[in-house]
Amino acid sequence: MKDVPISNTLYWTAIVFMAIVFVATIILNSYLFVLDNQLTQQVYLSRVSLQRATLIIDYGNGQRKIFEGDVPVGGLTLYDALLASAQTGSINVKFGKTSNGGAFLVQIDQYVNNGDHYWELQIPKFNWTKPLNDQEIDLNQFYLVGGNTVYLVYK
Numbered sequence: 069m070k071d072v073p074i075s076n077t078l079y080w081t082a083i084v085f086m087a088i089v090f091v092a093t094i095i096l097n098s099y100l101f102v103l104d105n106q107l108t109q110q111v112y113l114s115r116v117s118l119q120r121a122t123l124i125i126d127y128g129n130g131q132r133k134i135f136e137g138d139v140p141v142g143g144l145t146l147y148d149a150l151l152a153s154a155q156t157g158s159i160n161v162k163f164g165k166t167s168n169g170g171a172f173l174v175q176i177d178q179y180v181n182n183g184d185h186y187w188e189l190q191i192p193k194f195n196w197t198k199p200l201n202d203q204e205i206d207l208n209q210f211y212l213v214g215g216n217t218v219y220l221v222y223k
Contacts, residue, residue: 118214119138119213119215121149122135123150125153125159128221128222139212139213143213144212146211147171150163150173150207162174170206172202185222186223190218
């Protein structure tokens with residue numbers, strides 16, 4: 069058998085071609101990995117069952133505003149529910165910060181939460197009420213869960 073001489077140019081061309089194929093394979097695999105993770109996350113999020121909850125704001129003068137929406141399985145904080153309700157544009161909510169970094173209710177529309185008049189949280193399903201006039205009551209500690217109706221009543 070006779071040795072076939074290979075030129076330097078052909079040798080390096082083959083090496084560069086294999087390197088390009090190797091790098092392209094790594095990039096393609098990375099892209100497919102990220103795409104698979106995104107699809108898996110979307111499937112997981114679609115499996116999270118949402119239930120409806122109702123927030124009724126009763127101004128104490130016969131006027132009421134009703135908000136209904138989907139709530140994740142773990143629940144939605146009262147603070148988040150009020151923020152979501154305010155984003156609809158039909159109410160104006162003001163919050164303050166508690167000493168531990170939470171949020172307390174200052175006012176809804178023109179109804180101020182102070183010593184004389186205050187907002188009260190009511191959950192009739194459990195026959196439970198809580199006045200929200202203390203600035204240390206953190207709205208992030210109260211959760212709305214699916215299937216419940218929660219009232220905020222101005223007293």
